[in-house]
Amino acid sequence: MRKRILIAAIGSIVVVAAAAPAGAIGPGDIRITDVQTSYTMVKARNGTAAGSVELVKQRLYNPSLSQRAIGRATMSCTFFDRRERNCSGTYFLPRGALVVSGTIQSRLLYEIAVVGGTGLYENARGSLTVTSTGLRPKRRELLVFRLSG
Numbered sequence: 001m002r003k004r005i006l007i008a009a010i011g012s013i014v015v016v017a018a019a020a021p022a023g024a025i026g027p028g029d030i031r032i033t034d035v036q037t038s039y040t041m042v043k044a045r046n047g048t049a050a051g052s053v054e055l056v057k058q059r060l061y062n063p064s065l066s067q068r069a070i071g072r073a074t075m076s077c078t079f080f081d082r083r084e085r086n087c088s089g090t091y092f093l094p095r096g097a098l099v100v101s102g103t104i105q106s107r108l109l110y111e112i113a114v115v116g117g118t119g120l121y122e123n124a125r126g127s128l129t130v131t132s133t134g135l136r137p138k139r140r141e142l143l144v145f146r147l148s149g
Contacts, residue, residue: 026147026149027126029144029145029146029147030093030143030147031142031145032060032061032070032143033060033143034058035058035061035138035140036057036058036141037059037138038055039057039139040054040055041053049079050081051079052078052079053077053078053079054076054078054079055074055075055076056073056077057073058073058141059073060091060143071091071092072092073089073090073092075087075089075090077104080103084103085104086102088100088101089112091128093120095120095121096118096121096122097118098114098128098145099114099115100112100113100114100115100128101113101115107130107132107139108131108132109132111127111128111129112128113127114147121147124147124149125148126145126148126149127145127146128144128146129143130142130143130144131144
């Protein structure tokens with residue numbers, strides 16, 4: 001009887017391990033920086049902020065490892081009014097991409113949800129906190145991804 005229980009328990013562990021995505025990572029933080037390389041504001045036809053779209057491209061860096069870019073990012077935001085905007089973005093890193101989405105009011109300091117990813121970050125969940133560290137000559141930001149699994 002004990003052998004059957006032990007075999008059933010081992011079988012359950014194998015099934016759970018096999019069900020986990022191959023590239024998945026556990027909880028942890030990723031701290032990187034970015035430099036904005038492109039910014040476009042597409043104004044709404046009626047001239048108000050509502051409906052305007054903000055398009056941003058960035059280069060990603062890990063200054064503790066290298067001065068060379070480690071990836072890139074794209075973000076698209078649609079304005080609800082003069083400040084509030086709904087954004088979605090993808091951060092392309094060496095071993096996969098992280099996808100974020102949510103509403104922000106200011107690009108100077110915000111937190112947005114991590115809603116998924118690819119490669120090493122497949123099915124990632126958590127948050128991204130962005131803090132602007134400089135606006136001239138190009139916008140620079142500190143990015144902290146807090147992944148919950």
